[in-house]
Amino acid sequence: MDGVEGLKGVIIIAATNRPDIIDKALTRPGRFDHLIYVPPPDFDSRKQVFSISMKKMPLDKDISVENLAIWSEGYSGAEICLVCREAGLNALSRNIDS
Numbered sequence: 001m002d003g004v005e006g007l008k009g010v011i012i013i014a015a016t017n018r019p020d021i022i023d024k025a026l027t028r029p030g031r032f033d034h035l036i037y038v039p040p041p042d043f044d045s046r047k048q049v050f051s052i053s054m055k056k057m058p059l060d061k062d063i064s065v066e067n068l069a070i071w072s073e074g075y076s077g078a079e080i081c082l083v084c085r086e087a088g089l090n091a092l093s094r095n096i097d098s
Contacts, residue, residue, distance in 0.1 A: 041077055043070070046075065
């Protein structure tokens with residue numbers, strides 16, 4: 001990346017949820033061939049992430065995946081998984097039999 005010698009066959013993959021704080025020297029022309037923006041998941045994708053994350057969890061009949069997907073607009077898939085995991089741990093801490 002310093003421009004002194006060429007490297008062949010090197011692939012760099014990185015991800016961030018804070019592109020605004022990346023040093024501009026890293027993203028100037030010639031450093032990377034492609035920068036790909038992956039937006040937050042849409043409504044249907046959020047529903048799928050919730051469904052997958054809660055697949056093995058016993059749920060109260062009042063839980064609506066659709067409502068969760070609505071309320072989580074702007075959340076990343078990782079954040080949705082964390083919400084599910086934390087909710088499960090919270091439920092267990094209140095009632096170990098839940």
